[in-house]
Amino acid sequence: MRPDDVPLLFQELSREFADVTDMSVAATGSLARGDHRTGPGGDVVSNLDLVHVVAEDADVPEVRHVVGRRMRRISDTFGIETTSVIARLPVFRQAGHAHYRISMRREWFCDGLELGVEGFELPGRDEEDPRTALAWMMQPVPYYLAKATSVDPTTNLAKARRAALRLADRFDLQLIRDGLDNLPRALHALIAERGVTPLESTARYLDAPTHPAVAQIVRDAVFVESMGLSSADSMVILLPSVPN
Structure with missing residues (x-):
């Protein structure tokens, strides 16, 4: 096409x-x-x-x-x-x-x-509920990081970085821009700094980023959160x- x-x-x-x-x-x-x-x-x-x-x-x-x-x-x-x-x-x-x-x-x-x-x-507007908006905007980053453990690491790591930059640009997060080489650590820091309660998919990835089944675990959590x-x-x- x-x-x-x-x-x-x-x-x-x-x-x-x-x-x-x-x-x-x-x-x-x-x-x-x-x-x-x-x-x-x-x-x-x-x-x-x-x-x-x-x-x-x-x-x-x-x-x-x-x-x-x-x-x-x-x-x-x-x-x-x-x-x-x-x-x-x-x-x-x-x-x-x-x-x-x-x-x-x-x-x-x-x-x-x-x-x-x-x-x-x-x-709701981001400024009305910034923690919720942040939690949702984080979601694609661990999704692509988890996916990179089993499918096309180069492409999915690049997608994770692009998602992280969108997150950083939307909320002016210098710590995310500075942390592109270690996004799990940057996400941990953001959660602690802003008092964010992460979505289940994000929490599952950050708890066990090297788990052999983490890609499927995170994928399933993302779909339940987003689609029901x-x-x-x-x-x-x-x-x-x-x-x-």
Whole structure:
């Protein structure tokens, strides 16, 4: 897929989900933000990331079926890997400072839950609850650090550093900028200095960063915090079945 195809992709997603009534769907990640990566030939190499919000736990199996069928067509048409995550509505609302929420494109491809523009709003301003905002903004750093223990260390360590810099820039944290070479120690220092209660995923990583299963432990905790579902129940990943 070429960069010029991104608007067409979003138009096609709106058509694909136009008749859906049991979920609200939006894009998140780099394509939603407009800072997606391109390869040497100029093709988009970033994945398409979508969030599918459901009201009831009982809706999840059917939503997974619908998402898999409809996103297969999108993935094949545009030759792009798609990652869909299903989120329970109460947790989606509580996780307003989560990284995927902050990255969302402020337009629903379908809004069966009638969340409206308010569905993109944060639950509170950073200055009103800075410790909570800090705890959520930390979450991607240990997530990528943990992931680096088992998958593509170079890429995931780089992602952890980028997440740390976003955290530092948002809250003007010099100790994070100075601690990029030892992010676990920098996070410990930030938690102590600001009196932050870390999310479970962050605490689990910092308690045992070298545990052989830490990547899965942190991943599961992140999904429960952010989506209200395990990663196995939440994620639908599709690779294109036709050449790009």
